[in-house]
Amino acid sequence: MEHEESVIVISDTEGENDGEASVFIVENSPEVADASKEKSTEVIDEECGLAITYSKKGNVMPHARYDCVEQDFTRTENEISEPAGSNAYFCEQCYCYICDKPASECQYWKLPSICHCNAHNKSAYWKAHRDVALTGALSIFNFNLVDIDSELRHGGALLQKFWLELAVEYNKYLMGIITTRNCLIPCNCICHKQVKIFCEMCHLNHVEIRLYSYTAVFNVVNNFLNQAENEKPKAAAIMMIGVAKEILLHKQPPQETFNKDDQTSSPRQAVPIFMHRITNALQRMLVLSDFPPHLFNKLKAFYKTLPLPSYCYAFTNSLNVLSWEDPFLTSILRGQNITGHRQKKGRKEMLWEDITVVQARVERMEARKEYRELIRYLRVVKCSDTLKLRALQDKIPFYFCKCGDFHAATQSFHSNSSLSCCTACRLTPYQYMIYLKILKTGTVPTGCELSEEGNWVFMKGANLVNDCLLLKCALRILFVNEVLYRATTAVHATAIIEDLKNGIVGIPKAFSSAFHRESALILVTVAAAQMLHQNLSVINVVLPLVVAYGKNFWALKLLFDSLSMKEDVLHHFCGTLCSNIYVYKSMLIDAFKCHDADYVSDLVTLFLSFKQATIQSVSIPVLNVLVESWHEFKNKGLHWTQTLHSFLQSKVIPAMEMLNTAQFVELRNKLSQLI
Structure with missing residues (x-):
């Protein structure tokens, strides 16, 4: 092993500290050779914990040129x-710090005005240059390299490509x-058509002009925004704000000629369209996507x-969106700031x-x-x-129901001090019936839409409203809602009265329990009379209300008295x-069929018993309908027709003899002819 000289150890850091390199050499020595022969371990650097157990000539690993x-x-x-010193020279393993x-593959290694060969990690200039090269389009956002993940890099790469195309x-x-100009405004002058010479009048129509159309740019931007909307939130945000x-x-x-009717033909018309789309998308992403704080800011x-x-200028503050962790917003959501x-x-x-x-926050809180x-x-x-905003606020009663707080829901219909501008006054008939169903049954839709369709669930442990509060809530809504007055007052009154007859809707405890249905019917009748006094002009259907009273003629008499x-x-x-x-005589005929002779007799007697001629006249259309349908009743074998005939002959006709108007005389003759 004597021919082997050294080993190269690669540091795991880039060498941020002065004087440190990314590579350092451990020289071979006789002591190390002897130690290897003895197969022993000698600690060379106790501080680093580096031990040499075997050595040979190292292979030089890839490294930055400055190392x-x-x-x-x-x-x-x-x-x-120009290259400084011998910086232009390099070994086979030297890498460009920038690229x-x-x-050997760097195109700018010693190119004047660029000279990547001089780049090193101790220079602020070259470090910034390297960051731009590494991050591409993301460099404009001043991200730290540790904050850039694959999603951001993907968005940056797409944005870089888009900029070139744009x-x-x-x-x-x-x-x-x-x-x-002739291409825009056809020239109708005949001078040049005959002699091929333009006269003074039409000369301007044939002068060359320069037309500008932003439409091609508009299409490129529009297609890229469509692509961005299909990307993940981080990439989409980078792409959209880069477009802006x-x-x-x-x-x-200057002196641009464009089509004013085409919103894509000039930047002044097209850019605001894109900015509206971009800012709306970014606002939603900042609210709905859990961006890390560094990206959000x-x-x-x-x-x-x-x-x-x-x-x-209208978009100046469009992205002043509070984060979910903002103290002001969290204090409101937690109920610490109610103003x-x-x-x-x-x-x-x-x-x-x-x-x-606001819509995005509502969407997120509904989902959660x-x-x-x-x-x-x-x-x-x-x-x-x-x-x-008001349309979103009108769902507050529904959200109370979703919480199981039905008492608060009944109060929130009239939370505004102005009854002409509260949630109750804007309820549609369909919404009104849904709310009554929720409050009556203690169940709510599983979704976040006020709809009767889909599954409904019972709110366990909920604070249900009693029958008295339900009746009060229903009547208060009818009092302030003009739409319900105009289109559905009679229908809803019918439903309430039917509930009363079936014992569903209760009454205050102050009323006698023995007559709870009658007492509740009095409340409804008086309330209906008050509503009719206030807004009768908008109501055009009242027959269902009269029919709904059934045989409770005492209550119907109370209504007319009121x-x-x-x-x-x-x-x-x-x-x-x-x-x-x-107009709706079939409704009255059905009521006749559902009851007996006493019902028809008592109904007619009720109208005739009043002293007011106006109320007495109501008996005329009732009896006319009865006469017209008499044979139909007999053919269907209704057993009470004979009883009714006797009643009419003995009671009604004598009572009508006291009324000498022409209508009553004619009707009396018709009744006398009934067999």
């Missing part, structure tokens, strides 16, 4: 004009296309440096976020079933798009009822 032991290296800070390639198309756009950096620098040539910081032209305000540098601030950010936090957030957040307090209200209600009887 080469065969060629001297001269360190300079930023010499790029990470063998020195530069080609943008240069073509700046060059424009030479043509004549480039297109914001695009300018329109780098994206926001880089966005602030973008040079926004005047037509993009959404804070003092910052002596000024009062509120939680204000773009609607895209964080309904309490979602309620607190929606109650305080502010937004410029008030209509979309309406009689205002003559105009009573007149309008009775007129609408008479019209409904003729």
